Amino acid sequence: MEIGTLSHEDQEWSIGIDEAGRGAVIGPLFVGCVAATPEAIEEMERIGVVDSKALNQAKRTQMRDAILSLSPNMLRWELIEASPEQIDHAVTERSLNELELDLFADVVAKIGQMNTCTILADACDADADRFGRRLASRLLAHGISHQVLAEHKADLNHRVVAAASIIAKVARDEAITTLRNELGIEFGSGYPSDTSTQKALTELLSSQDTSEVLRWSWSTTKRAARDLGLSRTDRWGHQRSLSDFMRE
Numbered sequence: 001m002e003i004g005t006l007s008h009e010d011q012e013w014s015i016g017i018d019e020a021g022r023g024a025v026i027g028p029l030f031v032g033c034v035a036a037t038p039e040a041i042e043e044m045e046r047i048g049v050v051d052s053k054a055l056n057q058a059k060r061t062q063m064r065d066a067i068l069s070l071s072p073n074m075l076r077w078e079l080i081e082a083s084p085e086q087i088d089h090a091v092t093e094r095s096l097n098e099l100e101l102d103l104f105a106d107v108v109a110k111i112g113q114m115n116t117c118t119i120l121a122d123a124c125d126a127d128a129d130r131f132g133r134r135l136a137s138r139l140l141a142h143g144i145s146h147q148v149l150a151e152h153k154a155d156l157n158h159r160v161v162a163a164a165s166i167i168a169k170v171a172r173d174e175a176i177t178t179l180r181n182e183l184g185i186e187f188g189s190g191y192p193s194d195t196s197t198q199k200a201l202t203e204l205l206s207s208q209d210t211s212e213v214l215r216w217s218w219s220t221t222k223r224a225a226r227d228l229g230l231s232r233t234d235r236w237g238h239q240r241s242l243s244d245f246m247r248e
Contacts, residue, residue, distance in 0.1 A: 011037045011038065011116070012037075012038065012116050012117070012118070013035050013036065013037060013114050013116065013117045013118075014035070014036055014037075014038075014041065014117070014118050014119075014120060014158075014160045015033060015034070015035045015036075015108060015111060015117060015118070015119045015120065015146075015160065016033070016034045016036070016120050016121075016154070016158055016159075016160030016161035016162070016163060016164040017031065017032070017033050017104050017107060017108065017119070017120070017121045017122065017161065017164055018031070018032055018052075018121075018122040018154070018155050018161050018162075018164040018165035018168055019031045019032070019100060019103070019104075019122070019124065019168055020032070020052065020165065020168035020169040020171070020172040021168075021172045021190075022096070022100070022124065023191060023192070024172075024189070024190040024191050024192075024215070025190060025191065025192050025197065025201075025214060025215050025218045025220045025221055026084075026176070026179070026187055026190030026197060026200075026204070026213055026214055026215070027084065027172070027175055027176050027179055027190045027213055028081050028082055028083050028084065028087075028172070028175055029081070029082045029087060029100075029103075029172075030079060030080070030081050030082075030168040030169075030171040030172050030175070031079070031080045031082075031100070031103040031104060031107050031168060032077070032078075032079050032107070032163075032164040032165065032166070032167035032168030032169075032171070033077065033078045033079070033080075033104075033107040033108055033110070033111055033164055033167075034067070034075065034076070034077045034160050034161075034163040034164045034167065035075065035076040035077070035111045035112075035114070035117075035160075036074065036075050036076075036159075036160045036163070037073075037074040037075070039074050040070055040071075040074035040075040041159050041160060043070055043074070044067065044070075044159045044160070044162075044163055045159055047063070047066050047067075048063070049063060049066075049067065049159050049162050049163050049166065050162055051155040051156050051162050051165055052155070052162070052165040052166045052168070052169035052170075053155075053165075053169075055166070057173050060166055060169055060170050060173065061170050061173070063166050064166050064167055064170040067163050067166060067167065068167075076111055076112070077111075077163075077164075077167055078107050078110040078111050079107070079167060079168065079171055080103050080106055080107045080110070081171070081175075082099060082103060084212070084213060084214060084215045084216075084235075085212075085235060086099065087099065087215055087217065088215055088216050088217040088234070088235045091215075091217035092217055092234075096124075097124055097125050097131075100124045101124075101131070101134055101135055101138050102138065104121055104135055104138070105135060105138035105139050105141070105142060105144075106142075108139060108142070108144060109139075109142040109144065113143075113144070114146075117146040117147075118146065118147050118149065119135075119139070119146050119147065119148045119149070120149050120150075120151070120154055120158050120160060120161050121135055121148065121149070121150045121151075121154060121161070122150075122151065122152070122153070122154040122155050122161055122164075122165070123150040123151055123152050123154070125150075128150045128151055128152050129150065131150040132148050132149060132150030133148075135148050135150060136148040176189065176190055179213055183204075183210055183213070185200055185203055185204060185210065186200065187200035187204065188200070192218070192220040198220075201214075201220070201221070201224040202224065202228060205221075205224055205225055205228055205230065212235075216234045216235040217234070217235075
């Protein structure tokens, strides 16, 4: 939902931002953003909003629905998706952190302007302060100059960030379910540590169509392609050695 300004601008709004799917080797990444009044944050505390990783898939979906049922006078939300191709391009040409900074700034801009606001972000950079400064700079390009606080584990410490994490994670859950159904391949969660994902890589690499859901910039995909003897070792069909990729 894209809006120009938020109502009740005399209130102190909080904006939380978090992502889901950063480390996955299969499927898209999502960035969720929630803007909430103090009243909405109290309501989220009452219904038990916590970090998405503390909830199973069914509970996450229930909690997402409860969050989105809150009055738009007290809560706004937005979501942005980055495809595997966008991720590969960013990793190859810039970095994943650079892409996420762009996505974080873009999703806040979609929320709209308000007079009084604090922006809380779950830091993707090892240096949380640096991530906050760089996000603030990106937001200035959108005409947004509110205070930005970036923290590691912000989804554990701030309910508005936890709410953003739930919205992003449920979107990722739903996208992965859709992909599994469309491809007819059971690949689990799509994360490299998942044995179902590891087992499915061979099948996913067997054709051009199914391999498009993979992140070719991940070493997991490169190794699997090498083990299968594939000459194609990136999304764009270039033929490079694994050692070339490992140096990138």
